[in-house]
Amino acid sequence: MSDRFNDKKGLISMVLHAHLPFVRHPEYESFLEESWLFEALSETYLPLLRVFRSLEKDSVPFKMVLSISPTLASMIKDEFLQNRYISHLEKLIDLSEKELVYTKENEPESYKLAVMYRDLFIQNLKDFTEVYERNLIKEFVHFQKKGNLELITTTATHAFLPCFREYPEMIKAQILSAVESHDRIFGVMPDGMWLPECGYFPGLEEYLKPFGLRYFIASSHGVLYADERPEYGVYGPISCPNGVAVFGRDKASSRAVWSTEDGYPGNDLYRDFYRDIGFDRPRDYIDPYTNAGNRVNTGFKYYSITDKSDLGNKDFYKIEEAEKQVVLDAADFVQKRIEQVETLSSLMDRKPIVICPYDAELFGHWWFEGPRFIEEVFRGIAKSEIATASPIDYLDIYPHNQKATPAFSSWGDKGYGQVWIDGSNDWIYRHLHKLIDRMMELVERYPDESGLKERALNQAAREVLLSQASDWPFIMKTGTTVPYAVKRVKTHIHNFNFIYESLCRNVVKTEWLTKLEKHNNLFPGINYRMFGKDYL
Amino acid sequence: MTKERLQSLSYKSLLEIAERDHLAYDEGIEKEVLISLVLDSLEEERRDREKLNNLAVRIEATKYNVSLDEEFDFSSAEEINLPERYNETKIMLMLREPTWGFVYWDLKFDVMKILNTDSDFEGLFLRMIELSDRIYSKEDILDFFDIPVNISDRRRYIRFPNEDTFYMIELYSMVKGNEKLICRSNIIETSRNYILPARDSETSNGDELIRLSGYSSEFGAAVPVASYIKIPQRILPLNAEAVEEEN
Numbered sequence: 074m075s076d077r078f079n080d081k082k083g084l085i086s087m088v089l090h091a092h093l094p095f096v097r098h099p100e101y102e103s104f105l106e107e108s109w110l111f112e113a114l115s116e117t118y119l120p121l122l123r124v125f126r127s128l129e130k131d132s133v134p135f136k137m138v139l140s141i142s143p144t145l146a147s148m149i150k151d152e153f154l155q156n157r158y159i160s161h162l163e164k165l166i167d168l169s170e171k172e173l174v175y176t177k178e179n180e181p182e183s184y185k186l187a188v189m190y191r192d193l194f195i196q197n198l199k200d201f202t203e204v205y206e207r208n209l210i211k212e213f214v215h216f217q218k219k220g221n222l223e224l225i226t227t228t229a230t231h232a233f234l235p236c237f238r239e240y241p242e243m244i245k246a247q248i249l250s251a252v253e254s255h256d257r258i259f260g261v262m263p264d265g266m267w268l269p270e271c272g273y274f275p276g277l278e279e280y281l282k283p284f285g286l287r288y289f290i291a292s293s294h295g296v297l298y299a300d301e302r303p304e305y306g307v308y309g310p311i312s313c314p315n316g317v318a319v320f321g322r323d324k325a326s327s328r329a330v331w332s333t334e335d336g337y338p339g340n341d342l343y344r345d346f347y348r349d350i351g352f353d354r355p356r357d358y359i360d361p362y363t364n365a366g367n368r369v370n371t372g373f374k375y376y377s378i379t380d381k382s383d384l385g386n387k388d389f390y391k392i393e394e395a396e397k398q399v400v401l402d403a404a405d406f407v408q409k410r411i412e413q414v415e416t417l418s419s420l421m422d423r424k425p426i427v428i429c430p431y432d433a434e435l436f437g438h439w440w441f442e443g444p445r446f447i448e449e450v451f452r453g454i455a456k457s458e459i460a461t462a463s464p465i466d467y468l469d470i471y472p473h474n475q476k477a478t479p480a481f482s483s484w485g486d487k488g489y490g491q492v493w494i495d496g497s498n499d500w501i502y503r504h505l506h507k508l509i510d511r512m513m514e515l516v517e518r519y520p521d522e523s524g525l526k527e528r529a530l531n532q533a534a535r536e537v538l539l540s541q542a543s544d545w546p547f548i549m550k551t552g553t554t555v556p557y558a559v560k561r562v563k564t565h566i567h568n569f570n571f572i573y574e575s576l577c578r579n580v581v582k583t584e585w586l587t588k589l590e591k592h593n594n595l596f597p598g599i600n601y602r603m604f605g606k607d608y609l
Numbered sequence: 610m611t612k613e614r615l616q617s618l619s620y621k622s623l624l625e626i627a628e629r630d631h632l633a634y635d636e637g638i639e640k641e642v643l644i645s646l647v648l649d650s651l652e653e654e655r656r657d658r659e660k661l662n663n664l665a666v667r668i669e670a671t672k673y674n675v676s677l678d679e680e681f682d683f684s685s686a687e688e689i690n691l692p693e694r695y696n697e698t699k700i701m702l703m704l705r706e707p708t709w710g711f712v713y714w715d716l717k718f719d720v721m722k723i724l725n726t727d728s729d730f731e732g733l734f735l736r737m738i739e740l741s742d743r744i745y746s747k748e749d750i751l752d753f754f755d756i757p758v759n760i761s762d763r764r765r766y767i768r769f770p771n772e773d774t775f776y777m778i779e780l781y782s783m784v785k786g787n788e789k790l791i792c793r794s795n796i797i798e799t800s801r802n803y804i805l806p807a808r809d810s811e812t813s814n815g816d817e818l819i820r821l822s823g824y825s826s827e828f829g830a831a832v833p834v835a836s837y838i839k840i841p842q843r844i845l846p847l848n849a850e851a852v853e854e855e856n
Contacts, residue, residue, distance in 0.1 A: 093672065109673060236703060239795050274704075275798070297822055302805045304815050306822030324822070346671060356613070368614065370674070417821065420814040432672075439671045481704060481800035489706035489800070499764060502703065503713050507695050544673070551670040552654070563689040570692070 083414030083425040084462040085454060088290060090267050091433035092142035092231055094544040095595055099153055105364045106557055110148050111161045115197050117437035118209060120444035125216050128451055135451040136461040140225045140267035143254040147595040155207045162198040168362045169194055172373060182389040183375040189392060190373050214259055223463040225265035226255040232541035233493045235274045236502060243509045244280050246603045250538060250596055252284045264465050265289060269543050271484040278313040288318040288464045290430050295482030296321030304475050308417050308425035312474040319479050320464050326429040329406055337402040338440035344390045345376045346439050399442040403449030407457060414459050426467045498546035504566045505540055511573050512537050516605040529581045530601035533572040535593055540565035615644045623647060700780050702794040707772045707802040713764040714780055729785040733758050737767060740775040743796050773801045
């Protein structure tokens with residue numbers, strides 16, 4: 074057994090899951106929901122890459138697992154969305170120039186912040202167009218090749234798999250499309266799978282192993298409630314009967330970031346997410362930067378959290394104070410992990426591994442100082458007796474682990490499927506399940522089509538996958554942009570049914586199909602036959 | 610939602626929202642009063658939603674948060690109508706959590722027609738069956754109970770009496786006092802909601818490691834350990850309090 078962490082007492086695995094649903098609307102001049110991607114690029118992905126470069130420059134050793142969903146990776150690579158992102162940044166830079174004048178005259182407390190935002194947007198544009206030449210994927214791959222990142226995948230469109238456990242062909246199709254997409258985009262097969270929302274049900278591992286996927290991460294109670302009591306709790310993996318390893322989420326480090334009471338991002342000094350000049354500035358001033366006249370978030374946020382209950386009663390954000398606080402918080406996080414590992418290693422006959430998984434967009438988008446926190450955590454850990462590592466690193470040291478099957482679980486509210494099966498969204502499953510039945514029927518009827526029919530069948534398969542994104546029922550449950558989520562699910566169901574009926578009548582409208590292919594253009598290598606019973 | 614956004618909507622659109630949200634208002638209500646009414650209702654709705662969702666869900670929701678203004682969809686002309694039924698007789702049982710499931714069902718058009726026109730038809734009911742195995746046989750039935758449903762019903766949430774066992778649902782019609790099986794669902798296995806007891810051979814530190822795995826107040830996790838100490842084999846069912854901790 075080789076242990077390159079010989080001098081370390083334990084390992085910390087920072088796992089970020091980056092995902093956004095596929096949103097691409099060339100049929101509109103601008104589209105509000107496309108800003109989900111633009112905001113995440115500006116506030117999370119580009120700042121994270123800057124963190125990696127900064128650590129690289131200072132030769133700080135670090136290792137992080139980054140799960141990038143196939144839908145997000147497809148959008149990052151998409152030329153049309155890249156152009157729109159550049160226009161979005163140019164508009165923000167234009168607004169920032171206006172803000173410099175406005176704040177100098179009317180709100181001097183915000184002037185310095187307006188300068189910061191202008192510089193940030195200019196830097197984002199420069200990084201995106203000149204430094205990375207629009208190719209962020211290449212930069213992620215660079216850090217993977219250097220051994221700093223372990224890039225893993227998730228299901229093709231982020232389907233919450235426990236809702237489809239009666240449909241093995243669909244689960245297989247979601248995983249196959251994801252692995253194929255990951256290989257095509259990142260040039261390497263993934264070793265791990267991020268289960269969307271950590272949604273696991275016993276037996277799911279059987280779908281992972283055939284694709285070379287060696288591990289996944291489960292909620293802590295998923296591991297603790299396994300069919301064998303886990304001997305190391307969540308501080309060592311368990312191994313499913315087929316050998317796929319399961320790493321349990323550590324509750325302490327999760328709570329440090331998520332908790333409303335004592336979580337770091339809730340500190341009054343940090344920047345407030347909700348108050349935005351999009352809602353503060355006069356209508357005629359902000360209108361050119363809004364969407365069809367609707368007030369929207371612009372990204373210019375000048376206030377600190379201060380009063381959590383009243384948007385109108387907040388102090389101005391002070392960059393230097395927030396910077397001091399983030400250094401303190403990162404140091405506290407590292408110190409707690411050191412103490413945790415110290416205690417755990419005295420109880421275990423091997424090194425403990427502490428798994429810290431988070432939504433990537435939490436860092437930067439919601440918690441503005443989050444990327445700096447990550448940087449400081451890596452710098453702190455590098456100087457300590459613990460090390461950052463990936464689950465694969467751990468399996469290299471300890472390939473044999475206790476056999477056990479986790480319990481049904483998720484990391485969602487209340488721990489199971491309550492978010493995705495709810496009175497607000499349960500109507501979708503009748504249709505989504507029917508689509509799978511019909512897709513399987515199509516494969517049986519047309520096992521070996523080519524030309525136009527094959528294109529139609531492949532597009533039908535895309536529509537089935539797109540309809541299954543966990544984002545849509547999530548949004549219906551949480552109440553943000555519900556009409557869009559409903560429309561998206563309905564549109565994919567409708568598109569599929571239209572193709573299904575066209576094929577039944579043996580009439581495929583070429584123009585309509587071509588338009589749809591150009592619109593929903595992800596998974597170029599899709600093969601509709603994957604929905605067949607005997608495929609692979 | 611901002612007042613400004615509501616002010617930008619037409620009086621007709623505001624009435625439409627009020628109708629949709631079942632708000633009571635007097636005929637001829639003034640636009641400003643109507644705006645206040647709608648604003649209060651939306652704010653109440655938002656607060657209720659926030660109460661229902663934990664912090665992790667609320668933060669994840671910010672990924673999709675582009676505006677304080679709620680999106681309204683008045684585009685009835687563009688409305689996509691999905692098939693209401695697929696002319697199939699089917700029942701599907703889905704596991705939602707260890708003690709609750711969601712079931713949906715449907716009947717073929719001709720089956721519906723027969724039932725609707727049969728003067729001896731007395732009603733439909735669901736039979737929830739607990740099984741000792743994942744494969745159905747009459748010998749494996751441990752227990753069952755019936756739930757009457759209306760002919761227009763097509764979905765329902767059902768509480769499972771036991772964890773860590775198997776369930777299936779059958780849809781029956783009652784005709785002239787006789788039960789008639791219409792269809793049978795898939796079988797699901799309900800989940801464990803507790804930690805299994807230790808085996809003798811396990812490390813003596815196992816209990817401590819389980820406790821440190823999230824049920825202690827050390828290193829920042831502040832979950833009460835009382836229930837673990839009292840009932841070692843059945844710790845912390847994921848109630849609302851524990852759930853907040855989990856995330």
